[in-house]
Amino acid sequence: xxxxxxxxxxxxxxxxxxxxxxxxxxxxxxxxxxxxxxxxxxxxxxxxxxxxxxxxxxxxxxxxxxxxxxxxxxxxxxxxxxxxxxxxxxxxxxxxxxxxxxxxxxxxxxxxxxxxxxxxxxxxxxxxxxxxxxxxxxxxxxxxxxxxxxxxxxxxxxxxxxxxxxxxxxxxxxxxxxxxxxxxxxxxxxxxxxxxxxxxxxxxxxxxxxxxxxxxxxxxxxxxxxxxxxxxxxxxxxxxxxxxxxxxxxxxxxxxxxxxxxxxxxxxxxxxxxxxxxxxxxxxxxxxxxxxxxxxxxxx
Numbered sequence: 001x002x003x004x005x006x007x008x009x010x011x012x013x014x015x016x017x018x019x020x021x022x023x024x025x026x027x028x029x030x031x032x033x034x035x036x037x038x039x040x041x042x043x044x045x046x047x048x049x050x051x052x053x054x055x056x057x058x059x060x061x062x063x064x065x066x067x068x069x070x071x072x073x074x075x076x077x078x079x080x081x082x083x084x085x086x087x088x089x090x091x092x093x094x095x096x097x098x099x100x101x102x103x104x105x106x107x108x109x110x111x112x113x114x115x116x117x118x119x120x121x122x123x124x125x126x127x128x129x130x131x132x133x134x135x136x137x138x139x140x141x142x143x144x145x146x147x148x149x150x151x152x153x154x155x156x157x158x159x160x161x162x163x164x165x166x167x168x169x170x171x172x173x174x175x176x177x178x179x180x181x182x183x184x185x186x187x188x189x190x191x192x193x194x195x196x197x198x199x200x201x202x203x204x205x206x207x208x209x210x211x212x213x214x215x216x217x218x219x220x221x222x223x224x225x226x227x228x229x230x231x232x233x234x235x236x237x238x239x240x241x242x243x244x245x246x247x248x249x250x251x252x253x254x255x256x257x258x259x260x261x262x263x264x265x266x267x268x269x270x271x272x273x274x275x276x277x278x279x280x281x282x283x284x285x286x287x288x289x290x291x292x293x294x295x296x297x298x299x300x
Contacts, residue, residue, distance in 0.1 A: 041271040047264035059271035072253040080228035087168040091175035099183040113173035124237030156246045175220045182213035222287045250276045
């Protein structure tokens with residue numbers, strides 16, 4: 001016991017030394033900007049940092065009467081509500097076919113993962129070109145089977161579903177990788193017992209696979225939801241928030257008010273960012289309470 005007490009302070013110092021680089025990065029890029037946003041949200045301040053004055057809660061009162069904030073919030077939730085089930089559901093279904101350790105399934109998993117490692121901006125530009133009604137490959141192929149040219153990104157009713165589909169296509173490979181790793185950790189004896197009982201593939205998937213990987217499914221739902229509420233790159237590149245602001249999200253509106261549209265109101269943009277932070281915190285708490293905790297309980 002005396003030796004343990006003697007070496008424990010030294011071991012703790014080593015542990016702090018190892019986490020120090022991560023803490024510095026988190027402080028510089030997360031904690032300090034978060035605190036700065038909160039302070040700036042209480043000020044009247046533009047991007048040129050001139051004529052700074054104290055605004056109190058005026059910026060927060062203003063955002064609740066701003067119809068574009070309400071519209072952007074609706075669009076962000078609409079995107080999240082459909083993108084998360086699509087991405088996780090698609091990955092979950094494909095897991096049934098690629099959760100095997102052979103050369104073919106390994107090649108498939110690698111192929112599905114490739115879009116995830118590419119930049120969302122680059123993928124957005126590529127898909128914008130492919131969906132262009134005048135020169136895009138997709139409208140051209142559709143015209144060959146008798147479907148008239150469709151403006152996927154210019155039709156107010158199709159723009160957001162198109163962005164959702166592109167986002168799910170790009171991100172499901174990462175979710176698929178996590179779910180496949182979880183499936184491969186399930187004991188093969190469970191499937192062998194199910195085979196002896198005459199269970200089919202679907203019953204094994206429902207009664208063995210899903211309960212066995214439910215903690216991983218819960219983790220994917222929570223992390224994908226947080227990411228979806230912060231959607232920006234794809235809407236900015238593919239639609240610029242249009243048409244008729246039908247794809248303008250909260251993050252995009254923050255960028256617009258702070259850096260694109262005069263008077264470049266950083267105070268108001270920061271207030272909206274704090275508003276978004278609170279929304280994400282509440283959604284994360286609810287998901288952790290009702291989804292992630294149940295997943296951990298199922299794992300126990």
